[in-house]
Amino acid sequence: MAAHTPRPTAAPEDAGRTPGLRERKKQQTRDALVQAAHELFLGQGFARTTVDEIASAVDVSQRTFFRYFANKDEAALAVMAEAEDYFIECLHHRPADETPLQALRASIIKAWRDLGNDKASGPGSITSALELMRLIEDTPTLLAAHLRRVTEQERIVVRVLAEREGLDPREDLRPTVLAAVFGSVLRAAHLSWTADREPEGPEGMIALIEQHFDQLGPALAGHWRTPAT
Amino acid sequence: MAAHTPRPTAAPEDAGRTPGLRERKKQQTRDALVQAAHELFLGQGFARTTVDEIASAVDVSQRTFFRYFANKDEAALAVMAEAEDYFIECLHHRPADETPLQALRASIIKAWRDLGNDKASGPGSITSALELMRLIEDTPTLLAAHLRRVTEQERIVVRVLAEREGLDPREDLRPTVLAAVFGSVLRAAHLSWTADREPEGPEGMIALIEQHFDQLGPALAGHWRTPAT
DNA sequence: GGAGATTATGTCAGCGACTGACATTCGGCA
DNA sequence: TGCCGAATGTCAGTCGCTGACATAATCTCC
Numbered sequence: 001m002a003a004h005t006p007r008p009t010a011a012p013e014d015a016g017r018t019p020g021l022r023e024r025k026k027q028q029t030r031d032a033l034v035q036a037a038h039e040l041f042l043g044q045g046f047a048r049t050t051v052d053e054i055a056s057a058v059d060v061s062q063r064t065f066f067r068y069f070a071n072k073d074e075a076a077l078a079v080m081a082e083a084e085d086y087f088i089e090c091l092h093h094r095p096a097d098e099t100p101l102q103a104l105r106a107s108i109i110k111a112w113r114d115l116g117n118d119k120a121s122g123p124g125s126i127t128s129a130l131e132l133m134r135l136i137e138d139t140p141t142l143l144a145a146h147l148r149r150v151t152e153q154e155r156i157v158v159r160v161l162a163e164r165e166g167l168d169p170r171e172d173l174r175p176t177v178l179a180a181v182f183g184s185v186l187r188a189a190h191l192s193w194t195a196d197r198e199p200e201g202p203e204g205m206i207a208l209i210e211q212h213f214d215q216l217g218p219a220l221a222g223h224w225r226t227p228a229t
Numbered sequence: 230m231a232a233h234t235p236r237p238t239a240a241p242e243d244a245g246r247t248p249g250l251r252e253r254k255k256q257q258t259r260d261a262l263v264q265a266a267h268e269l270f271l272g273q274g275f276a277r278t279t280v281d282e283i284a285s286a287v288d289v290s291q292r293t294f295f296r297y298f299a300n301k302d303e304a305a306l307a308v309m310a311e312a313e314d315y316f317i318e319c320l321h322h323r324p325a326d327e328t329p330l331q332a333l334r335a336s337i338i339k340a341w342r343d344l345g346n347d348k349a350s351g352p353g354s355i356t357s358a359l360e361l362m363r364l365i366e367d368t369p370t371l372l373a374a375h376l377r378r379v380t381e382q383e384r385i386v387v388r389v390l391a392e393r394e395g396l397d398p399r400e401d402l403r404p405t406v407l408a409a410v411f412g413s414v415l416r417a418a419h420l421s422w423t424a425d426r427e428p429e430g431p432e433g434m435i436a437l438i439e440q441h442f443d444q445l446g447p448a449l450a451g452h453w454r455t456p457a458t
Numbered sequence: 459g460g461a462g463a464t465t466a467t468g469t470c471a472g473c474g475a476c477t478g479a480c481a482t483t484c485g486g487c488a
Numbered sequence: 489t490g491c492c493g494a495a496t497g498t499c500a501g502t503c504g505c506t507g508a509c510a511t512a513a514t515c516t517c518c
Contacts, residue, residue, distance in 0.1 A: 022485050022494075029495095050474065061497050066476065099451045144373035147380065151372075151416075165453040173417075177441055178448040180413035187380075188402075188409045212406055216449065219407040222328045224394040251465075251514050258466095279503065290468050295505065 030068050032058045037075040042131050046076065046139045073145035079132060080146065084153050087111040091160055100161050100175075104182045105213055109206050116202025126202050134194045150187065154179045185212050259297050261287045266304040271360055275305060275368045302374035308361060309375065313382050316340040320389055329390050329404075333411045334442055338435050345431025355431050363423045379416065383408045414441050 019027075036057040040049040051072055055065045069075045090110045094103035116126050136142045157179040162169040169175045189212040193205050200207075218224075248256075265286040269278040280301055284294045298304045319339045323332035345355050365371045386408040391398040398404045418441040422434050447453075 020486075025485085026495080051476085052474085062475090063477090063498080064496055067495080070476095072475070100453060101449055140377060143380075144377040147376035148369060148373040151376065167453065172453075173421075173441055173444040174448040174453055176417050176421075177414060177444045180417045181410050181445070181448065184409035184413035185406060188405050192405075212402055215402040215406045216410070219403040219410065220330055220445065220449075224329060224396065224401075224403055249515080254514090255466080280505085281503085291504095292469080292506090293467060296466080299505095301504070 029058060029060060029064075033060075033065060033068055034075060034078045037072075038079070038128070038132070041076055041135060042128075046072075046135065046142055073142060076132075076135070076142055077146055077149060079129070080136075081149065083111065083115060083129075084149070086115065088153070088156055088160065090114075091157070096164070100165060100178055101182075103161075103164070104157070104178070105210075108186060108209060112202045112206050112209070126205075130194065133190060137191070137194050150183055154183045157182065181216070185216060188212050258287060258289060258293075262289075262294060262297055263304060263307045266301075267308070267357070267361070270305055270364055271357075275301075275364065275371055302371060305361075305364070305371055306375055306378060308358070309365075310378065312340065312344055312358070313378070315344065317382070317385055317389065319343075320386065325393070329394060329407055330411075332390075332393070333386070333407070334439075337415060337438060341431045341435050341438070355434075359423070362419060366420070366423050379412055383412045386411065410445070414445060417441050 033054060037049070037054045040054060040057065051065055052062050054075065055062045065075075069078070087107055090107040091103060094106060098106065115129075136146050158169050158175045161175040161179060162172075165175070167175070186209065189205070189209045192208050192212070196208075262283060266278075266283045269283055269286065280294055281291050283304065284291045294304075298307070316336055319336040320332060323335055327335065344358075365375050387398050387404045390404040390408060391401075394404070396404070415438065418434075418438045421437050421441070425437075
């Protein structure tokens with residue numbers, strides 16, 4: 001979310017312009033809906049919160065809610081979605097001399113670090129991100145929707161990697177395989193974070209991510225008779 | 230009717246016995262529901278099939294449907310679930326001298342091969358499995374539910390691997406990481422299968438799985454400047 | 459072989475997510 | 489100012505899903 005305020009919409013110079021009252025109001029009610037949904041979900045659970053509640057908390061009709069979000073899930077996952085977009089953006093900017101795996105690792109760490117610095121508190125903060133991930137993890141329908149989103153992100157990662165290394169993902173399986181592996185290891189780290197003892201700030205999460213990635217080699221290697229590092 | 234055939238109901242050796250009329254009928258209507266759901270979903274799509282349709286195709290009430298399945302998704306994914314259970318069973322029986330990764334690869338291949346031989350046609354056959362996977366892949370809500378199921382299976386895999394190698398998954402990250410990697414590579418192979426050109430039988434799928442696993446090393450290794458094998 | 463306990467099923471009423479259609483209001487712009 | 493299009497509200501309806509209660513089928517045990 002760090003570099004996100006200027007949302008380029010159409011023309012190149014139009015980029016920084018004030019997007020007009022209508023557009024601003026739209027963004028405003030959307031934010032308000034996400035915010036309200038967030039609070040209600042965390043306060044009383046996902047299932048026990050009705051869309052009507054969210055809508056009337058922002059003073060719009062239920063129908064309007066569904067014009068902003070395809071379903072209740074989407075409102076809950078909106079925050080995560082922004083973070084994921086930022087990760088993709090980071091990946092685009094990695095130097096070409098990094099290996100694909102290095103680029104992925106560096107991007108995800110940069111993303112967490114920036115997001116952590118950017119918003120130390122308030123909605124979208126790291127602490128509320130943790131709460132949100134906990135909510136997702138033990139709300140089956142939310143978890144399902146989230147996993148689907150993640151796999152869609154993976155497709156984008158495949159494209160970016162293939163482009164970066166100049167090869168065709170339909171010919172060469174490496175981008176697909178690496179994106180899949182990356183995503184799953186990341187998710188394992190996420191799980192540890194939510195399940196674990198002391199949920200430290202972003203640095204704690206970063207440490208967890210690195211730990212998990214460092215086990216990639218050992219996990220794939222032969223037997224496990226010797227203890228891991 | 231058969232008032233007194235020897236029908237011990239609680240004894241341990243009862244395991245293989247005919248499970249009683251009630252139990253048999255239950256299994257029967259459950260199978261019929263899965264079957265009907267399967268046909269309707271493939272015929273007219275998941276969203277355009279109502280639960281009422283499925284129920285009345287088997288001549289039971291809608292309420293009964295929901296006593297067998299928690300939701301519409303579950304009926305669609307029931308076939309997959311059986312296959313996944315069989316995979317876990319295979320994993321349990323792998324010899325101890327295989328490395329964890331080898332055991333996983335061997336189990337999934339055995340599972341596909343056995344299921345392929347077992348049911349050459351009809352419901353639950355390989356061809357209808359392919360159709361089902363296509364349906365899942367382009368039905369967002371089904372895909373989401375399926376992914377959630379897969380991650381639950383992964384947890385079991387973690388347990389089995391940890392037990393097999395005699396270590397504690399909370400201390401040692403390798404089981405978790407390997408299970409995650411395995412699951413994601415498998416899913417990549419599944420995607421190729423559904424998206425791909427010639428959907429050959431189970432052997433085609435097995436070949437695809439092996440291709441993907443063989444790219445694990447190359448994908449994680451340094452740069453990709455040299456073409457993959 | 460029948461009385462009584464279990465258990466599957468049906469029926470009914472109701473909530474909540476989601477959608478299409480149409481009316482209304484509000485911002486953008488000549 | 490006045491028109492156009494976009495955002496919103498209203499309404500009615502479908503469908504997934506659930507709790508409560510009644511009924512009918514199986515099971516158990518005497």
